[in-house]
Amino acid sequence: MSLNQRDMQFQVFEVLDAASLLNRERFKDHSSVTFEDILEMSFEFAKRQLEPHHRLSDTLEPQMIDGTARVLPEVKAALYAMRDAGFFAAAADEEYGGLQLPNLVWNACQAAFMASNPGTSSYAFLTVGAANLIRSFGTDAQKETYLRPMLEGRWFGTMCLSEPHAGSSLTDIHARATPNADGTYALSGRKMWISGGDQDISENIVHLVLAKLPDAPAGVKGISLFIVPKHRVTASGLEPNDVALAGLNHKLGARGTTNALLSFGERGDCVAELVGAPHQGLAQMFQMMNEARIGVGLGGAALGCAGYVSSLEYAREREQGRLPTNKDPSSPQVNIIQHSDVKRMLLAQKALSEGAFALCLYASRLVDDHGTHPDATVRGEAGALLDLLTPVVKAWSTHYSLEANVLAIQVLGGYGYTREYAPELYYRDNRINPIHEGTNGIQSLDLLGRKVAQNGGIGMTLLTREIDGDIKAARAAGLNDLSDALEAAVSVAHSTTRTLMGASPDVMLANSWHYLELLGHTVIAWQWLNAARVATLKLPTASSDDAAFYKGKLHAATYFTRFELPKVALWGKLLGSLDTTTLTMQENWF
Amino acid sequence: MKIMCLIRQVPDAEARVKTANGTVDLQGSSMALDGMDEYGVEQALRMSEGGAGTVAVAVGPQRFEDAIRRTLAMGLERAIHIETDLVLDVVTTSRLLKAIALEEQPDLIFVGGQHADTDSQAMGAALSEALGWNLVTWTTELTLEGQHVTAVHDVDDGKETVELELPCVVTTQQGLNEPRYPTLPNIMKSKKKELLKKSLNDYGISSTMVRVVNQEIQQRARLQHIIDGKDAAAAAEQLIVLLHTEAKVI
Numbered sequence: 016m017s018l019n020q021r022d023m024q025f026q027v028f029e030v031l032d033a034a035s036l037l038n039r040e041r042f043k044d045h046s047s048v049t050f051e052d053i054l055e056m057s058f059e060f061a062k063r064q065l066e067p068h069h070r071l072s073d074t075l076e077p078q079m080i081d082g083t084a085r086v087l088p089e090v091k092a093a094l095y096a097m098r099d100a101g102f103f104a105a106a107a108d109e110e111y112g113g114l115q116l117p118n119l120v121w122n123a124c125q126a127a128f129m130a131s132n133p134g135t136s137s138y139a140f141l142t143v144g145a146a147n148l149i150r151s152f153g154t155d156a157q158k159e160t161y162l163r164p165m166l167e168g169r170w171f172g173t174m175c176l177s178e179p180h181a182g183s184s185l186t187d188i189h190a191r192a193t194p195n196a197d198g199t200y201a202l203s204g205r206k207m208w209i210s211g212g213d214q215d216i217s218e219n220i221v222h223l224v225l226a227k228l229p230d231a232p233a234g235v236k237g238i239s240l241f242i243v244p245k246h247r248v249t250a251s252g253l254e255p256n257d258v259a260l261a262g263l264n265h266k267l268g269a270r271g272t273t274n275a276l277l278s279f280g281e282r283g284d285c286v287a288e289l290v291g292a293p294h295q296g297l298a299q300m301f302q303m304m305n306e307a308r309i310g311v312g313l314g315g316a317a318l319g320c321a322g323y324v325s326s327l328e329y330a331r332e333r334e335q336g337r338l339p340t341n342k343d344p345s346s347p348q349v350n351i352i353q354h355s356d357v358k359r360m361l362l363a364q365k366a367l368s369e370g371a372f373a374l375c376l377y378a379s380r381l382v383d384d385h386g387t388h389p390d391a392t393v394r395g396e397a398g399a400l401l402d403l404l405t406p407v408v409k410a411w412s413t414h415y416s417l418e419a420n421v422l423a424i425q426v427l428g429g430y431g432y433t434r435e436y437a438p439e440l441y442y443r444d445n446r447i448n449p450i451h452e453g454t455n456g457i458q459s460l461d462l463l464g465r466k467v468a469q470n471g472g473i474g475m476t477l478l479t480r481e482i483d484g485d486i487k488a489a490r491a492a493g494l495n496d497l498s499d500a501l502e503a504a505v506s507v508a509h510s511t512t513r514t515l516m517g518a519s520p521d522v523m524l525a526n527s528w529h530y531l532e533l534l535g536h537t538v539i540a541w542q543w544l545n546a547a548r549v550a551t552l553k554l555p556t557a558s559s560d561d562a563a564f565y566k567g568k569l570h571a572a573t574y575f576t577r578f579e580l581p582k583v584a585l586w587g588k589l590l591g592s593l594d595t596t597t598l599t600m601q602e603n604w605f
Numbered sequence: 606m607k608i609m610c611l612i613r614q615v616p617d618a619e620a621r622v623k624t625a626n627g628t629v630d631l632q633g634s635s636m637a638l639d640g641m642d643e644y645g646v647e648q649a650l651r652m653s654e655g656g657a658g659t660v661a662v663a664v665g666p667q668r669f670e671d672a673i674r675r676t677l678a679m680g681l682e683r684a685i686h687i688e689t690d691l692v693l694d695v696v697t698t699s700r701l702l703k704a705i706a707l708e709e710q711p712d713l714i715f716v717g718g719q720h721a722d723t724d725s726q727a728m729g730a731a732l733s734e735a736l737g738w739n740l741v742t743w744t745t746e747l748t749l750e751g752q753h754v755t756a757v758h759d760v761d762d763g764k765e766t767v768e769l770e771l772p773c774v775v776t777t778q779q780g781l782n783e784p785r786y787p788t789l790p791n792i793m794k795s796k797k798k799e800l801l802k803k804s805l806n807d808y809g810i811s812s813t814m815v816r817v818v819n820q821e822i823q824q825r826a827r828l829q830h831i832i833d834g835k836d837a838a839a840a841a842e843q844l845i846v847l848l849h850t851e852a853k854v855i
Binding site: 020044045046048049052053056059060096099100101102105114116558559560561 | 632633635674678786787788789790792793795796
């Protein structure tokens, strides 16, 4: 299995205490046992339905035949099985046939799927995200028409933002929507990089498209959101809606998911429905984007963990060389896991990928608190903390899980560079994650340019309060060294933030990526401190297998604190000096 | 129509099982419903109306409950768990199951064709003998018309079709069906289904006739043949022979 199920249980039940969600009205029909069974089921599903065709769907990527993207039968079969098992509606409202599973548990299920086969499982997650957006902003009629078939997994969903000339800069999109007499809109334009944009799996595809109305103000405030089905619903059934597949992009990884260039309204017959109020499209889309960003971070972390598990298995079996103290060439060779440098690479992977995984699940739990906590103050605070952490969740997790994948390949040596083993596939699948749903550079600009100072800096205040509380608890458990190191990092984060906030925007944002790394390392050290505290408390009464697991957690926490966290001081010094090296570099000097 | 499914929990196929002091130590091993039993559960669901009249029966330690819950989540109506840490021999188990069958009055009992952990294939035959019922083993196809059962089962070099009357015992085989996943709604519903707990005492059983005194795990050493490649044609011929006779992959 690609993920360590024990680690999943540790994070979901022991650290984040999923059982404490059971006293909330929304989750009252669940129990700890149902959470455990559903997680168990997701692991089994991933192992049986998703893993077996992961390599095949990478080798035989989707093809455009007769104007339609054709995917492998195995991809279809797995998604139909996912649909039949009820996963599409797992977290949805009962009103729409859903099970109201907490976001924490649902995201843990998703992690198992994404680690096993991100290409196939992405269709489902895109659909769920699109359905959530219609649930939040759609009319009753739109919900009736689109939501139920999407949550039943009969229709899939996409999000259509980028255009061939406008990727990160949505201000410049060209797609237009012109009002029709019946209240609908005629949509025209091209959309690029559309994951799941076309396929022959589902009965219909519901595209959520950003476009501008004729009277739209300039800039992002003039963007509206539209539902544009591939086949529109008419009295006589589904009819083509003038949405054409203009081409498929052939990607480095995640090849099971089609990636399309779509052309809307080439024949002037593409009917769209406005979602919510005019010109509010980007703000609405950001709800889906924020969910998607946590999902992307989680997908990256899951693939980082998968690479770690895969290279760990290899290191335990591959015999090579002898330890430095053994000078007898006739003695048996040792498994490479006994070599310190291999242990370093495995420890680094564990610290980075499991740290990222912990943060992503923590954010998932914040989504539950924001949506369902009975105390309005707690709901508000969870939302503010989530706002601050979302760019960190997305960017830090995807950046450093990819670094973990590089180490997984390295552990396997030459074999790691071949397609005989999984790490190269995990790396290629994961390589998209620092790019899509807002590049990691964009995330760092969002963090430093917007989120840190938002609402008087409430996010940073809450983050500090949470970390301080956990440091106190960790000290009570005897974890003074880890606590001291984290406390120092938090202090650097605060002083650096203050300095940057006083600089001009150009100087402040010149090194925004390193600021995200600084805050990200601090936050991951916090996650590790919490893991170490739980492990310390559980260790005395643990079984032998569990004791080894908890000791591994403690050791990885120590590794992160000693080998990674000191970088915070270096970044703090650089950023605190308001360094302008990157800012002042001139184009013609390159 | 009442159908009884005998089920067991076994180490997952990928679990690393170890022995300690002559006993298999399952601590930390991931456990699963025996795949052969799963075929029986699936068949029972297909032959019933939404699982009505179906019951899972398990004889084993408390941890078997996970496997039992799995069958309920797949759709069986209810379950009986004879909870015991005693490892019963097949004949004693068949006597126990006979007593349960007499209480439950099933028309049909599904038994896994072979235990995934011990490789025993005796349970179906022993239960059929105890009950004096018809038996069909290694079943890959099964149809029912009234009281009349037609079954296809594997034999060494082919298969044969047999006809028998209810009540009967059917042992399963890969190919009988493709077991379903529990759906998420069924996982939630399964918590409200009846799981009746019983003990060996309830059936007047206090001991087993066969006592396990030692357990070992089969070790398979790598053969590591080295083929001299100086004569490529001879080496290829030798390789083909090894792949055919030893590796048995061609």
